[in-house]
Each structure stands twice: as structure tokens, then as C-alpha cells.
Amino acid sequence: MRSDYTWIYPSHTAKADNAKEDSAYRRLYLGIRQAILDGRLHPGEKLPASRDLAKSLGVSRNTVVTSFDLLVSEGYLETRIGAGSFVASSLPDREMTATATHEALDPTRKATRPARLSQSATRMLAYDRRFPRFRVARPFNPATPDLDAFPFDLWARLLRRSWRAPALDLTIPVDPLGMPALRDEVAKWLRQSRGVKCDADQVMIVSGAQQALDLIARALVDPGDVIATEDPGYEGIRGVLAASGATLLPIPVDGEGLQVHQLGKGAPARIVVTTPSRNYPLGTTLSLARRLALLQWADTHDAWIVEDDYDSDYRYDGPPLSSLQGLDRQNRVLYVGTFSRVLFPGIRLGYLVLPPALIPVFRGMRGFADGVPAPTAQAALAAFFAEGHFGGHVRKMRLSYGERRAHLRELIETRASDILQVLPSDGGLHLCARLLTAKDDVDVQERMVHAQLDCRALSSYYHDKSEENRGNLPQGLVLGFAGWKKNVISQSFDELINLVRRT
Amino acid sequence: MRSDYTWIYPSHTAKADNAKEDSAYRRLYLGIRQAILDGRLHPGEKLPASRDLAKSLGVSRNTVVTSFDLLVSEGYLETRIGAGSFVASSLPDREMTATATHEALDPTRKATRPARLSQSATRMLAYDRRFPRFRVARPFNPATPDLDAFPFDLWARLLRRSWRAPALDLTIPVDPLGMPALRDEVAKWLRQSRGVKCDADQVMIVSGAQQALDLIARALVDPGDVIATEDPGYEGIRGVLAASGATLLPIPVDGEGLQVHQLGKGAPARIVVTTPSRNYPLGTTLSLARRLALLQWADTHDAWIVEDDYDSDYRYDGPPLSSLQGLDRQNRVLYVGTFSRVLFPGIRLGYLVLPPALIPVFRGMRGFADGVPAPTAQAALAAFFAEGHFGGHVRKMRLSYGERRAHLRELIETRASDILQVLPSDGGLHLCARLLTAKDDVDVQERMVHAQLDCRALSSYYHDKSEENRGNLPQGLVLGFAGWKKNVISQSFDELINLVRRT
Incomplete structure (x- = not known):
């Protein structure tokens, strides 16, 4: 037995990164463990009595006993009755231990072995x-609502009220589709404001449209299946669909929305993802004739339609347009929406309205994929609906956003009509404007980053961004207006226009 | 033009299911829309002036104007200046409309076409x-903590405080890995209590262990890859891994945990999923020699190890055992845990500690899969940690659960030692006991359902539940004790034993 053991107590060394936050017993435990693993203490070696070690290290005997106990539990030490504590003799031999602990320190070895990702993740x-x-959100970001206008004080009170003495469906939620009270409110609201044909059983609460699309792709798409998406469209959707191994079929959008007749070309799509109320980002509404044609097409080809109704609450020329889902008699439409835009992004709640036949599938799959949706905000949102705050907030915001939108439109028309032309649309949180000059919109987008403006290139929303095709893409800017006061919009617009003119 | 239009206002008919919740304009809109879609109003047909229609229906003129406006926006009606409102003449022809709306009503047609699911969902x-x-949670459920002991009043106050004037990382969270303040706290706690080697950058907040495993499988597993899992083990894990198309390789567990040497048989596993602190449900701890051998094996075979440390906070014979991750010098271990058991299931928060090389991959993938983790409860949990409540709660629960566990163990040993034998384990929220009689444990489980007892069959946790293999499976019961007071445990145990003896 050695006479000095202070070297196993790493609080005395400069190496102990976490010395401050570790308790004394833990530091001693780690010191002895490391000494055993790297061979400084040998298998079978006897350790001093706890009393002696405590004295020599200047720690309490209890500290030593606790660390010895843990080392025994974990197999590093063994005690022989009446004889004391020994380094375990049954440890793997030195050589192996050394491999497991030292070889990796050769940096060249690690660098040559990058992680192999799955095909799904790679896609x-x-x-x-x-x-x-x-x-943080910067002016012209198209997905930012007015956070100053959201009643967070009320929201915080609803959270507190729901969780002070929580019901069992909050503390131990069991339904992967979500909290019944919220699903009721969502179903009622979708029937009233969008003409969605559904009852609460069909509503699945999700964290947002992104998760809804992910679950849809996982439930219904095999590698090689064709999924039709709008072109232009939201890039985040393409990524999540591509992960399933599907072939994406971009379908052009014109003044009447998705060109349904183009679906007939090539292999028939298994799923069509569309934004009938308002194409993202152009703002075009799918015409009635095309809605009926799309439903007919889906029925003929045994396909599903995903209706992404991402911000139809905000229509400024009248009530929200009715959903495509409401016209569907074949239960072919999966209807998707989110509360991120209508309330605030951090709420992380959205909904997926399922055809009845798919309810058990999605319930089962969701249980495996991520269990049940988090109930914390669901409880507050259900109360927010039940007490009428939701409807009130939407009405108030519709007025406010309508003014901000008119302001931005006027700025464009009076100050930059030689550069930008607003595309027609009747709602949403952004305007889409064509660039009339020969500027490259991605170049404009990049320049705006330095001015801390989040103004996005229209061409980036198109499917084929290859060098050969770039010249064919419409050039324009997507300009969100909802999150900023009129004077901020004015000032940011000045910066934007000055930068565009100067380049 | 007709003289009577009351038939287009469905509030007068029994069919209007949602008449009560729909506003007057919406009912009129729906009535006219339906009449157009099913051909009762013909393309090009003139409608009465809004004033006349209002009078004949007994509604305000504004109601008629609003519904006409929406019908025009959606393409059902068109207005000709000075001439009034007409059913759109450009509607798809009758036949097509009829197909889209009526054919589906033939019930035989629908029944013959079940939804085709993806291979992934099917698996x-x-x-x-x-x-x-x-x-609701019933006695002996193994995943239910003591909800009466959780300080929900404090929790509700923390929620309110975090959300009354929320910071931008709550209202517009941007990092798919989660809220920085919580990731800091989790990293600190994992370093201190489990010897996990990590900093906050490596911590991803997830909704629970289930989501962590799902993301891991999606990032790293291709169809045909082999994933080794413990046998017995948690069935929920198998489902989520199987979805990736992996071949599951069950590895037996003995008194020293996972039989690492069995990994060498057959095609080498790409991932090994293990519960080193305590096998679920047996409770066995992976020995030190096997830990080192497993790390060595993973390094040799370029494999990943997933360490599922599902409830190691509750060890009753001393501090929690150190993690396998803390022994790993090769960055091969992905460390997974959840707050469901240590706090309450409805919190829906867990963590995944990533090797540094995988951080960008998981950040990118998570963004596509479900965006950013919901911040509502994260904010409260960060405060719960920062103010020291977390450590206090765990210490208090460890004492209380230790007593409940001792109570259940004593009941088994004094009252049912002829039927049940407790398997050794040093922690967790349940005991696992072998059935000593020739009873079938699945049969016992089913009988307990009628007594509202959630006591689970040990054999159900094994991989091969085929008829041929059932006879080889150990028979036993998994008995959770944490969620119930001693008198409830006593009473439920009496019922359990009486039922077992009687069958």
C-alpha cells in the first residue's frame, strides 16, 4: 500500500473542469475511478482504510465511505470482509481498458471517420x-405576427389557472391525438370559420404544420411514391416529404392556383400537397373549378390531398375562404393548420384534421413517434378559446394587419413602383412583389442581411434552383408586414429601397 | 327567377347539424353553395336582389350581402354590373360536379378501398x-410517479412568471435543440449526478425518450441495418426502431446486464440500445467489465450506443450510478433520458445528449421533423432547476419511494413468498417479481384488468412472443409502487394475490 494518495483527489489539480460543481465525494469517486481505468491503481491493489484516507486527503470520513460505496456498486472496488477495500481483480485486462480510454486521443483517427447518416436524413x-x-425576428420576416398585441398577461394567468390543480388529462395525458377539451374547441372553430367538416375525434393536435406533414409522409408514403407539391411553395415542406424517399413532382401555380391538369403528366401522385386558400408565397387562391377538378382527380387516382391552410384566418376583404376539405365527400383531404401565425410561434401548437379511416393509424403512429402532445400550452389554449379570447384576438389583429398591409402596399406603389409590383392576394401576413428591374432576388436577399432585414427572394421558393434553371425563375421579394409598426415598416422599407437602387 | 328561395336557407331544415353555431350569413352561404354544387341552382341562373332575398328569408340585408360576397370570392357567383348576381357560368359541368359530390354516398364503394399505409407505418x-x-393510471402502473407530491402550485407560478412578459426565445424560439437556459441546467445536472461528459451544446430537449429514439433511428438507420436491443426490453422502443426498416437483434440480459459477447453473432449491429443503469423491466445493472467491453465493441465495429437512462435518479442504496456515456472516450454514446418519471408524465420533456459530431445533423433534422421543441414547459423547468427545486424534489421522492418500495417488497415476502420472488435491483419505480407457480403471466395481467390493476406480464417484455416460444419465456409481474400510498399498495396487493390464488 502506498503512503500518499493525494493524487487521486482531483480537486487539487488544474484538470478538474467541473470541480466547483462536483461534491467532495464525487470528486474522490472520479479520481479513484480514473486511476483504476488508466492503470495507476492495479487490479487487486488494496486501498487504505477509509478513516486513514479521509485524514490524508483532509475530507470527512463520510465522503470517503460514500465514494467507496459507489465504486463498489459500479464494480471498480470490492470489499473483503475484515480485510478492507481492493481494486476489483475481475476487471478487464489492462490492454483492453487502455484501448477504450486512450486510443481515441489520437486526433487523426477520429477525423477520418465521419458519421454515416441514414438515406432519409441525407435526403x-x-x-x-x-x-x-x-x-431574433427582423423586419419583413413573413411568419412573424404582432407579438406586442398578444395578451401574454392573460395567457400567463390561464397557464397558472390550468396547472395549479391540474386534471389527470394534464398530468398523465393518454391520448396521442391531444387534449379532448382543445380538440373540441378546434373542431368547432374550424367548422364555423372555414367550413371544415369534422368533429373533435378527427382532430389531432400537433406541434405545427411541419409535424403534421412529417406524420402524413411517414404514414402514407413509401420510397419511390410521387408527391405533388406546389411550385413555388414552402421549402420546409419539401425537406420533410423528401425524407420519406418520395419523388417530388413540382406543379406550377398560375392565377387560379395549382395547375390541376398537370397532375396527369408522369406517374400519378399518391399525395398532392396544396395551399388552396392562398399559395405560399404568391398568395393565389385555388379557383372553384380547380378545387372540384382536384377532388375528382384524387378520387379517380386513389390519392390523398393535403390542404395546408397556413394562415387563412387573416383575409382582409371578407371572412376566411371555405376549405377544400369542406367540399370533399370522399374523405380524401387531410387538413393542416397552425396557431404559430395566428397567435405566436412559441405556442408550438397546430392541428391535423384526419379522414375518419386514418384516425387509428395516426393515433398508433404518433404514440410510437413522440408519445402524446405536450399538454402545457394545450390547457391554456382550450381556455383561451372557451372564454372567447381567440375570436376577439383574430378580429382585432385582422384590423391591425389590414392597416399595416395597406401601409406597405402604399409605400411600394408610391415610392417604388419602378422597382416592385405587388402581386394580387387577399390576405396573409406578407405581400409578394415582383422585381421589375434586372436585379437578382437572391442577391438582394443577401444584401439585406447586412441591414438586418429578413426579406426573402421569391425565386428561392421554386423547386428547381439549378444553375441552368435560375434564369427562368420569377424574381421578387416576399415582405412580411404583420410583426412591425407602421413607422418601422416605413423606415425598413426606405433602407430596402435604397439598397436595391444602389446595387 | 323563382319566387321562393326559402329552401336555400338551411336553418329552416332539420339537416343543419351545426345551425346553432353558424352565423346567419354562413348558413345562407352554405345553403346557396350546396344548391349550386348539387345542381338545384343552374350555371348562369340569376339570383334575386339582396334586398328582396333578405326580406323573403327574414334576415338582414347585410347577411345576404356578406354571403354573396363570400360566394363571389370563392367563384360560386359572379356579379354583372347593373344586372345583379348570377350563378357562375364557368363552373365545371353538372356531371363532374355530381361525381364529386354524390357518388361517394354509395357505401359499398368506400368500404372496398382501405387506406394503403406506408411500409414504415405498417412495421x-x-x-x-x-x-x-x-x-387513468391504476395501481402497479410502472411509469407513474407520485403526483400528489409534485408541487403543482409552485409549478403553476413558475409558468405564469415565465410567460407574463416572455423573452423572445419563448415567443419566437429558433433553436431546434431547445431553450438555452434549460439545456444549461440539464447539462450541469447530468454532469453532477450521472457523470455524463457534456456541455449544454450537446443537449437536445425532446418530448421524451420515445422522440429521442425516433430521431436517432431516422438519422442513423437505413432499412436492413441491424439494431441490437435488450431482451427483455421496452416494447415502445422496438416499434419506433422497426419503423426505420431495421432488423432488430434481441440480446439476452443476465445478472450482469446485456450479454455483450452475443453482439458478435450474425451481422454486426449499427446501433446497440441499452439501459446500463437498470434493465427495463428486470432491474439488472450492466457490469463494469461489460461496459468496457461494449465500448470496445462499438469502437471496433463503428457502431453507436444508445444509453437509455430512463429512471436512474431513483437509486435507493446510494447516489445514482455513473453513466456509460461518462466512460466513453470515442464519442459513440447517445445518452437519453426523460423527466416524465422524475417529475410528472404530462411535462413531456426529456433530453438527448449528442456526440459533438452529430449536433448539426440532429439540429437540421429536428427542424424539418417538428421544428423547435415547445418552450412553454421548458421555461418553467429551467426556473425549477435554477431555484433548486429539482434537487429537493428528487431527494424527497427518493425517501418516499424507498419506503413504498420496502413496503411492497415486505408484502411480497411475508404474504406471497410461495407465489412471487422479487428480482434484485437497486432502484427505479417498480419491482419485478418472478411467478413461482405455473400461472401464465399474460393471463394474470388480463384478469387484473377487471380489478382495475395495471400489473404487467414480464413475458410481454420479451422479443419473441410467438406461440412456439411462449413456453420458454420467464413468467413474472412488473409492479410499480411509486404512485400510490402504502395503504393503497396494501389493498391492491391483497386483491392481486387473491386473484392469483383463485385462478
């Missing part, structure tokens, strides 16, 4: 979002 | 959980 990550990332 | 759903489902 998904190929659709990296092509937009600048800001740490 | 997943084949692993339906084999346990009874109760609407």
Missing part, C-alpha cells in the same frame, strides 16, 4: 432552408 | 403495445 438535409437565419 | 404498428390501456 432531408439536402433541403436546407435557403434563407438567412437571424437570432 | 411500426405491428409493435402495438401489449398492455391494457386504462383511462
Whole structure:
């Protein structure tokens, strides 16, 4: 037995990164463990009595006993009755231990072995979002609502009230489709405001449209299946669909929305993903004739339609348009929406209205994929609906956003009509404007980053961004207006226009 | 033009299911729309002036104007200046409209066309959980903590405080890995209590262990890859792994945990999923020699290890055992845990500690799969940690659960030692006991359902439940004790034993 053991107590060394946050017994435990693993303490070696070790290290005997106990539990030490504590003799031999602990420190070895990703992840990550990332929302971001106008004080009170003495469906939620009270409210609201034909059983609460699309792709798509998406459209959707191994079939959008007749070309799509109320980002509404034709097409080809109704609450020329789902008599439409835009992004709640036949499938799959949806915000949102705050907030915001939108439109028309032309649309949180000059919109987008403006290139929303095709893509800017006061919009617009003119 | 239009206002008919919740304009809109779609109003047909229609229906003129406006927006009506409103002449022809609306009503047609699911969903759903489902947690459920002991009043106050004037990382969260303040706290706690080597950057907040495993399978597994899992093990894990198309390789567990040497048989596994602190449900700890051998094996075979540390906070004979991850010098371990058991299931928060090389992959994938983790409960949990409540709660629960566990163990040993034998384990929220009689444990489980007892069959946790293999499976019961007071445990245990003896 050695006479000095202070070297196994790493609080005395500079190496102990986490010394401050570790308790004394833990530091001693780690020191002895490391000494055993790297061979400084040998298998079978006897350790001093706890009393002696405590004295020599200047710690309490209890500290030593606790660390010895843990080392025994974990198999590093063994005690022989009446004889004391020993380094375990049954440890793997030195050589092996050394391999497991030291070889990796050769940096060249690690660098040559990058992680092999799955095909699914590789396909998904190929659709990296092509937009600048800001740490906080910057002017013209198209997905930012007016956060100053949201009643967070009320929201916080609803959270507290729901959780002070929570019901069992909050503390131990069991239904992967979500909280019954919220599903009731969502179904009622979708029937009233969008003409969605559904009852609460069909509503699945999700974290947002992204999760809804992910679950849909996983439930219904096999590698090689064709999924038709709108062109232009939201890049985040393409990534999540591509992960399933599907072939994406971009379908052009014109003044009447998705060109349904183009679905007939090539292999028939298994799923058509569309934004009938308002194409993202153009703002075009799918015409009635095309709605009926699309439903007919889906029925003939045994296909599903995903209706992504991402911000139809905000229509400024009248009530929200009725959903495509409401016209569907064949139960072929999966209806998707989110509360991110209508309330605030951090709420992380959305909904997926399922055809009845798919309810058990999605319930089962969701249980495996991520269990049940988090109930914390669901409880508050159900109360927010039940007490009438939801309807009130939407009405108030519709007025406010309508004014901000008119303001931005006027700025464009009076100050930049030689550069930008607003495309027609009747709602949403952004305007889409064509660039009338020969500027490259991605170049404009990049320049705006330095001015901390999140103004996005229209061409980035198109499917084929290859070098050969870039010249064919419409050039324009997507300009969100909802999250900023009129004076901020004015000022940001000045910066934008000055930068565009100068380049 | 007709003289009577009352038939287009469905509030007067019995058919209007949602008449009560629909506003007057919406009922009129729906009535006219339906009449157009099913051909009762013809393309080009003139409608009465809004004033006249209002009078004949007994509604305000504004109601008629609003519904006409919406019908025009949606393409059902068109207005000709000075001439009034007409059913759109450009509607798809009658025949097509009729197909889209009536043919589906033939019930035989629908019944013959079941939804085709993806291979991934089919594989997943084949692993339906084999346990009874109760609407609320019933005695002996192994995943239920003591909800009466959780400080929900404090929790509700923390929620309110976080959300009254929320920071931007709550209202517009941007990092798919989660809220920085919580990731800091989790990293600190995992370093201190489990010896996990990590900093906050490596921590991804997830909704639970289930989502962590789902993301891991999607990122790293291709169809045909082999994933080794413990046998017995948690069925929910198998389903989510099977979805990726992987071949599951069950590895037996003995008194030292996973039989690492069995990994060498057959095609090498790409991932090994293990519960080193305590096998689920047996409770066995993976020995030190096997830990080192497993790390060595993973390094040799370029494999990943998933360490599922599902409830290691509750060890009753001393501090929690150190993690396998803390021994790993090769960055091969993905460390998974959940707050469901240590706090309450409805919190829906867990963590995944990633090797540094995988951080960008998981960040990108998570963004596509479900965006960013919901911040509502994250904010409260970060405060719960920062103010020291977390450590206090765990210490308090460890004492209380230790007593409940001792109580259940004593009941088994004094009252049912002829029927049940407790298997050794040093922690967790349940005991696992072998059935000493020739009873079939699945049969016992089913009988308990009628007594509203959620006591689970040990054999159900094994991989091969085929008829031929059933006879080889150990028979036993998994008995959770954490969620019930001692008198409830006593009473439920009496019922259990009486039922077992009587069958």
C-alpha cells in the first residue's frame, strides 16, 4: 500500500473542469475511478482504510465511505470482509481498458471517420432552408405576427389557472391525438370559420404544420411514391416529404392556383400537397373549378390531398375562404393548420384534421413517434378559446394587419413602383412583389442581411434552383408586414429601397 | 327567377347539424353553395336582389350581402354590373360536379378501398403495445410517479412568471435543440449526478425518450441495418426502431446486464440500445467489465450506443450510478433520458445528449421533423432547476419511494413468498417479481384488468412472443409502487394475490 494518495483527489489539480460543481465525494469517486481505468491503481491493489484516507486527503470520513460505496456498486472496488477495500481483480485486462480510454486521443483517427447518416436524413438535409437565419425576428420576416398585441398577461394567468390543480388529462395525458377539451374547441372553430367538416375525434393536435406533414409522409408514403407539391411553395415542406424517399413532382401555380391538369403528366401522385386558400408565397387562391377538378382527380387516382391552410384566418376583404376539405365527400383531404401565425410561434401548437379511416393509424403512429402532445400550452389554449379570447384576438389583429398591409402596399406603389409590383392576394401576413428591374432576388436577399432585414427572394421558393434553371425563375421579394409598426415598416422599407437602387 | 328561395336557407331544415353555431350569413352561404354544387341552382341562373332575398328569408340585408360576397370570392357567383348576381357560368359541368359530390354516398364503394399505409407505418404498428390501456393510471402502473407530491402550485407560478412578459426565445424560439437556459441546467445536472461528459451544446430537449429514439433511428438507420436491443426490453422502443426498416437483434440480459459477447453473432449491429443503469423491466445493472467491453465493441465495429437512462435518479442504496456515456472516450454514446418519471408524465420533456459530431445533423433534422421543441414547459423547468427545486424534489421522492418500495417488497415476502420472488435491483419505480407457480403471466395481467390493476406480464417484455416460444419465456409481474400510498399498495396487493390464488 502506498503512503500518499493525494493524487487521486482531483480537486487539487488544474484538470478538474467541473470541480466547483462536483461534491467532495464525487470528486474522490472520479479520481479513484480514473486511476483504476488508466492503470495507476492495479487490479487487486488494496486501498487504505477509509478513516486513514479521509485524514490524508483532509475530507470527512463520510465522503470517503460514500465514494467507496459507489465504486463498489459500479464494480471498480470490492470489499473483503475484515480485510478492507481492493481494486476489483475481475476487471478487464489492462490492454483492453487502455484501448477504450486512450486510443481515441489520437486526433487523426477520429477525423477520418465521419458519421454515416441514414438515406432519409441525407435526403432531408439536402433541403436546407435557403434563407438567412437571424437570432431574433427582423423586419419583413413573413411568419412573424404582432407579438406586442398578444395578451401574454392573460395567457400567463390561464397557464397558472390550468396547472395549479391540474386534471389527470394534464398530468398523465393518454391520448396521442391531444387534449379532448382543445380538440373540441378546434373542431368547432374550424367548422364555423372555414367550413371544415369534422368533429373533435378527427382532430389531432400537433406541434405545427411541419409535424403534421412529417406524420402524413411517414404514414402514407413509401420510397419511390410521387408527391405533388406546389411550385413555388414552402421549402420546409419539401425537406420533410423528401425524407420519406418520395419523388417530388413540382406543379406550377398560375392565377387560379395549382395547375390541376398537370397532375396527369408522369406517374400519378399518391399525395398532392396544396395551399388552396392562398399559395405560399404568391398568395393565389385555388379557383372553384380547380378545387372540384382536384377532388375528382384524387378520387379517380386513389390519392390523398393535403390542404395546408397556413394562415387563412387573416383575409382582409371578407371572412376566411371555405376549405377544400369542406367540399370533399370522399374523405380524401387531410387538413393542416397552425396557431404559430395566428397567435405566436412559441405556442408550438397546430392541428391535423384526419379522414375518419386514418384516425387509428395516426393515433398508433404518433404514440410510437413522440408519445402524446405536450399538454402545457394545450390547457391554456382550450381556455383561451372557451372564454372567447381567440375570436376577439383574430378580429382585432385582422384590423391591425389590414392597416399595416395597406401601409406597405402604399409605400411600394408610391415610392417604388419602378422597382416592385405587388402581386394580387387577399390576405396573409406578407405581400409578394415582383422585381421589375434586372436585379437578382437572391442577391438582394443577401444584401439585406447586412441591414438586418429578413426579406426573402421569391425565386428561392421554386423547386428547381439549378444553375441552368435560375434564369427562368420569377424574381421578387416576399415582405412580411404583420410583426412591425407602421413607422418601422416605413423606415425598413426606405433602407430596402435604397439598397436595391444602389446595387 | 323563382319566387321562393326559402329552401336555400338551411336553418329552416332539420339537416343543419351545426345551425346553432353558424352565423346567419354562413348558413345562407352554405345553403346557396350546396344548391349550386348539387345542381338545384343552374350555371348562369340569376339570383334575386339582396334586398328582396333578405326580406323573403327574414334576415338582414347585410347577411345576404356578406354571403354573396363570400360566394363571389370563392367563384360560386359572379356579379354583372347593373344586372345583379348570377350563378357562375364557368363552373365545371353538372356531371363532374355530381361525381364529386354524390357518388361517394354509395357505401359499398368506400368500404372496398382501405387506406394503403406506408411500409414504415405498417412495421411500426405491428409493435402495438401489449398492455391494457386504462383511462387513468391504476395501481402497479410502472411509469407513474407520485403526483400528489409534485408541487403543482409552485409549478403553476413558475409558468405564469415565465410567460407574463416572455423573452423572445419563448415567443419566437429558433433553436431546434431547445431553450438555452434549460439545456444549461440539464447539462450541469447530468454532469453532477450521472457523470455524463457534456456541455449544454450537446443537449437536445425532446418530448421524451420515445422522440429521442425516433430521431436517432431516422438519422442513423437505413432499412436492413441491424439494431441490437435488450431482451427483455421496452416494447415502445422496438416499434419506433422497426419503423426505420431495421432488423432488430434481441440480446439476452443476465445478472450482469446485456450479454455483450452475443453482439458478435450474425451481422454486426449499427446501433446497440441499452439501459446500463437498470434493465427495463428486470432491474439488472450492466457490469463494469461489460461496459468496457461494449465500448470496445462499438469502437471496433463503428457502431453507436444508445444509453437509455430512463429512471436512474431513483437509486435507493446510494447516489445514482455513473453513466456509460461518462466512460466513453470515442464519442459513440447517445445518452437519453426523460423527466416524465422524475417529475410528472404530462411535462413531456426529456433530453438527448449528442456526440459533438452529430449536433448539426440532429439540429437540421429536428427542424424539418417538428421544428423547435415547445418552450412553454421548458421555461418553467429551467426556473425549477435554477431555484433548486429539482434537487429537493428528487431527494424527497427518493425517501418516499424507498419506503413504498420496502413496503411492497415486505408484502411480497411475508404474504406471497410461495407465489412471487422479487428480482434484485437497486432502484427505479417498480419491482419485478418472478411467478413461482405455473400461472401464465399474460393471463394474470388480463384478469387484473377487471380489478382495475395495471400489473404487467414480464413475458410481454420479451422479443419473441410467438406461440412456439411462449413456453420458454420467464413468467413474472412488473409492479410499480411509486404512485400510490402504502395503504393503497396494501389493498391492491391483497386483491392481486387473491386473484392469483383463485385462478
